[in-house]
Amino acid sequence: MTPETVIEISHVWKIFGARADVALQAIRDRGLTKAEVLSEFNSVVGVADVSLDVKRGEIFCIMGLSGSGKSTLVRHFNRLLEPTDGKIMIEGTDVMALDPRSLQKFRNEKIGMVFQNFALMPHRSVLDNVAMPLEIRKVPKNERLRQAAAILDIVELGAWGAKFAHELSGGMQQRVGLARALAANPDVLLMDEPFSALDPLIRRQLQDEFIRLSKILKKTTIFITHDLDEAVRIGDRIAIMRDGKMVQVGTAEDIVMHPADDYVADFVAGISRLKVVHAHAVMQPIDAYVSAYGTIAADARRVNASETLSTLINLAIDDENPIIVQDQGADVGVITRADLLRTVIEGTEVS
Amino acid sequence: MVSIDSVEAFFNWAVLNGEALFDAITYVIRIVLDALEVVFVSTPWIVIASIIILLTWLTAGVRMAIYSSAFLAYMGLLGFWEKAMTTLALLGTAACLSILIGIPLGMFAARRPRFYAFIQPIMDFMQTMPAFVFMIPVIAFFGTGKPAAVVTTMIFGGTPVVRLTVLGLRGVPESVREAAISFGANKWYLLTKVDLPLASPSIRAGINQTIMLSLAMVVVASLIGAKGLGEDVLEALQYANVGQGILAGFSILFCAMILDRIVQGGRR
Numbered sequence: 001m002t003p004e005t006v007i008e009i010s011h012v013w014k015i016f017g018a019r020a021d022v023a024l025q026a027i028r029d030r031g032l033t034k035a036e037v038l039s040e041f042n043s044v045v046g047v048a049d050v051s052l053d054v055k056r057g058e059i060f061c062i063m064g065l066s067g068s069g070k071s072t073l074v075r076h077f078n079r080l081l082e083p084t085d086g087k088i089m090i091e092g093t094d095v096m097a098l099d100p101r102s103l104q105k106f107r108n109e110k111i112g113m114v115f116q117n118f119a120l121m122p123h124r125s126v127l128d129n130v131a132m133p134l135e136i137r138k139v140p141k142n143e144r145l146r147q148a149a150a151i152l153d154i155v156e157l158g159a160w161g162a163k164f165a166h167e168l169s170g171g172m173q174q175r176v177g178l179a180r181a182l183a184a185n186p187d188v189l190l191m192d193e194p195f196s197a198l199d200p201l202i203r204r205q206l207q208d209e210f211i212r213l214s215k216i217l218k219k220t221t222i223f224i225t226h227d228l229d230e231a232v233r234i235g236d237r238i239a240i241m242r243d244g245k246m247v248q249v250g251t252a253e254d255i256v257m258h259p260a261d262d263y264v265a266d267f268v269a270g271i272s273r274l275k276v277v278h279a280h281a282v283m284q285p286i287d288a289y290v291s292a293y294g295t296i297a298a299d300a301r302r303v304n305a306s307e308t309l310s311t312l313i314n315l316a317i318d319d320e321n322p323i324i325v326q327d328q329g330a331d332v333g334v335i336t337r338a339d340l341l342r343t344v345i346e347g348t349e350v351s
Numbered sequence: 352m353v354s355i356d357s358v359e360a361f362f363n364w365a366v367l368n369g370e371a372l373f374d375a376i377t378y379v380i381r382i383v384l385d386a387l388e389v390v391f392v393s394t395p396w397i398v399i400a401s402i403i404i405l406l407t408w409l410t411a412g413v414r415m416a417i418y419s420s421a422f423l424a425y426m427g428l429l430g431f432w433e434k435a436m437t438t439l440a441l442l443g444t445a446a447c448l449s450i451l452i453g454i455p456l457g458m459f460a461a462r463r464p465r466f467y468a469f470i471q472p473i474m475d476f477m478q479t480m481p482a483f484v485f486m487i488p489v490i491a492f493f494g495t496g497k498p499a500a501v502v503t504t505m506i507f508g509g510t511p512v513v514r515l516t517v518l519g520l521r522g523v524p525e526s527v528r529e530a531a532i533s534f535g536a537n538k539w540y541l542l543t544k545v546d547l548p549l550a551s552p553s554i555r556a557g558i559n560q561t562i563m564l565s566l567a568m569v570v571v572a573s574l575i576g577a578k579g580l581g582e583d584v585l586e587a588l589q590y591a592n593v594g595q596g597i598l599a600g601f602s603i604l605f606c607a608m609i610l611d612r613i614v615q616g617g618r619r
Contacts (some may be wrong), residue, residue, distance in 0.1 A: 079534055101537075108535025119530035133534040184534065217482045224473075 006220045007054040007077065011186075012086030014072055014244075017043025034243055038264060046072040048206070048244040056217045056278065061235030063225055069117075069244035070224045074190050078111045079103060091187055108137055108333060112181030117194040118173045120165035125159035125177050131230040150177045154213070167309035171202040173289070174257045178210070189221040192275065194225065207233055212343060228267050232256075232276055233243060240264055252276045279303055282312065282343050283333030284323045299323050309343060317339050360465065366491050373492045380498045384444045391436040393444070396427065403492035403609060411612040415550030419612070422605035431580060431602040438579035439606060449509035449561050454554065457516025458542070467517060474510040482507055482571045490575055492524045507571075510566035517530045519553025520546055549592065559614045567609045580606070 015023050015037070016345045022039040024033055027048075052058045064070040072097075075081040078089060085280045086096040092109060093098055112133070120129045127148050128135075134144035152158050153173040157168075162262050165173055174194055181189055195203045201306050211234060214221060231238045232252040239249040240260075248260035258264040283305075289296065292328055301315060305327040315323055316337045325333040402425050426435045444473060449604055459469040481502035493499040523546050531545045547554075573581030580603050587596030 079555070080529060080533055104535040104537055105532060111533070113530065113533040115526055115530055119526040121525070121531075121545065121549075132531070135539075136535050136540060137529075180530075180534075190533075196416055230446050 005090055006014045006056045006058075007052075007060075007222070008089045009053075009076070009080070010051040010087045012047055012050045012076055012088065013045075013084045014069075014076065014081060015043050015045050015084045016046040017041060019043060020024060029351035039339050041207050045069075045244050046081075050197045050241075050244075052087075052239060052246065052249060054222065056219060056220055058236045059214060059221045059223055059234055061223045061225060062079045062241060063231040063235075063238055065226055066263035068241040070241050071227075074192055074222055074224050077188070077190055078107050078113065078196070083290050094237065104136075108112055108133060108184060110187050112184055112186035112189050114174070114177045114181045114191040114194045116196050117166070118170075118197075120173060120176045122164065122166050122181075124165070125161065126157065126163050126165060126168065128164055129176055130161075131182060135243045137184065139329065148179075151183050152176075154182070155179045155209075158308070169202075170198050171206055174198065174206060175209075177309055178213075179331070181213045187220060189219045191221060191223045193224050193226065193341075198298075201232075202212055210234065210332050215318045228271055232271055235260050240267070253278060253281055257281050274313070275308050277343060278305065278311040279307045279309075279325045280305040280327065280333070280334065281310065282339050284339060286324075286331060288334070296322055296324065300334075302326050302331070303335075309340070313340055313344075362488050363490060365441045365488075367494065374419055375501060376502070377493060377498045379499060380448070380501045384440065384497060384501065386458070387440040387443045387447075388437075392433065396432055396436075400427075400589060403613075406613050407609060411615070412531025415612045420601045422609055425605060428600050429598055429602075431583070434579050434599075435602055435606055438569055438581065438603070439579050441474060441497060441579060442562075443502060444482045445504035445568075446558075446562045446565045447506060448501070449505050449565070450512055450558055450568065453509055453512035453557070453561065454516050457554075457557075458520065458546075460513070461517045461520035470513075474513060474534045477506045478510050482568065486571070486575060486581065488606060495576040497577050502571035503571055503575065504565050504568040507568050508561050511560035511564060514553070515553050516550065518578045519550030522553065555614065559611060562610050562614060563607060566610070569603055 006253060010254055013024055017023060019041050020043055023032075023037050023043040023045075026041070027037060027045075032040065034048075036230070037043055037045055038051060050069075050073060052060070062073065071130045076083050076086075077090065077095070079088075079098075093106060093108070093110070096104075105158075120126075124132075127145060131139075131144040131148035132150055134147060139147070149158065149161060152161055155178055157172060157175055157179065160168060160176075165176060168176065171314070174197075177194070181191075195206050198206065223231070223234055225234075228238075235252065237249065237251055240247045240255065242263055248255055248264050250258075253276055255264060256268050256271055256273055259268050268323065286296070298319055300323065301319070302324045302327065303312065303315065305325050312323065312335060316335075319338050323335045324331050325335060400420070403423060404416050404420050407419040454511050456470075460470060484504060485506055486499075489499050489502050489506075493502055527549065528541060528545055531541055536545070569577075569579065569581040570584045571581070572578060573585050580599050583599035584596055584603070586592070586597060587594075
């Protein structure tokens, strides 16, 4: 475990049902499928042999459709669910080894969680809701309300502290949910489809706000979503889950350019590549270009390897000459208008 | 008949062997009953009346306070005051004990489906079995008098508070509980800061129902020696005295309404 790694889980299994252990053994011995496990043991496989690690400050998106086990998986990080098997290390703590009391302390101090349906307490004011983690920590009342008010200001709800949660709109409620998760100043944020219940415009707004906040706070975040667009916008790395299994892990660009299988490819088809794909993924080697078309003009435009596809297209509109890609001062590749067009059409659903 | 004999044999055995238990129950009932009788019967009427009116005012507003003073005046002027207070002490005891037992029982049963499945038929039995049927063994166990009347009332009126406590606690959104747990809440915090506040409307309704059902038992309870308003109704029944029966009946209704508004009022 490198010092950079904050969360490391390995070979986590979760099987729901009375005979989970037997079912797991059978899967290992005989390689049963999810359907076979259901019919034979009346058990549901929620998470199947998932391993991943998350670095400090990283936003790690777990993406999958409903029933893919993503929400189940995230509930293992703070042991809201007990894994059937596997190991979970967070900040060097073996979460599985904690006794109930230490687990409560661990949850309170290390982990903040945001829920899809907000899960605010309707009988309490917004301020009291935000102060809840501190109340559980037994921070004196005045102090915790002061801290909660400061956090509310960060999510721009400072004026709403005295209202009850249900008096706020959905988007505001989720900002309260986020403030509550931040109030305890945890090391890790778990966000379980936080924006899924909101309408598209508000969702976009909250995504932007979250991106802005996470740049300031630099919290290690596990972000669950069923929306690949959202994952691409927010995540540093994305993991795609299907039927409880991890299908692919990588950056947005990895996943868009090199989907691991047809399932992922299907997802990726709808994603606009313009902001996701960068110059180094589009370019062809200089040698290959030179042997096919001859030398490149010395005054050709040069771009950095990390320029996005949309910038490149804008450059290519004005001038059809090839563009040279640079990485740390050295010329590493070349991009023609044809390369750009090919990249765009490959990633677009034509039918 | 063999079956009748065996049931009787069982109850005889219970009477003989359960004496200590029944004495203990009687003792507890006596303590509460005596305390409430001091409050209601021995305190001068003006004090009690003022407190009741003040309480209704605080919980249900001015209008209800005016109504309740009219109700109290009705009882006072028609000579039902003392009997009404005796009734309140008796049924108050039954309701208090029902609530004191019922809410913790409901809290215990709410997250234990098998235990609840076990007590549910017992509660059905308590609520539907005609009072006259279980009065017979109750008299055998407790003799006639006020403790027996309290027990009978509790058997009939004690179940709604359990049921509605369970209902209320089960209605607490799982997501809110999960959120509290995810922030490190322990069981005590979960119970006192999440479950009970969120279930409280339902629990209040349960308390209210228990009080109402207890009052409905007032006439039956007077059959086994509880004094009070029920006695008047019973007497009117025996002599076919329509006027007395109706007047006493209204007193019972007014007691119920005042209590109901005091308990319900806080809900708004």
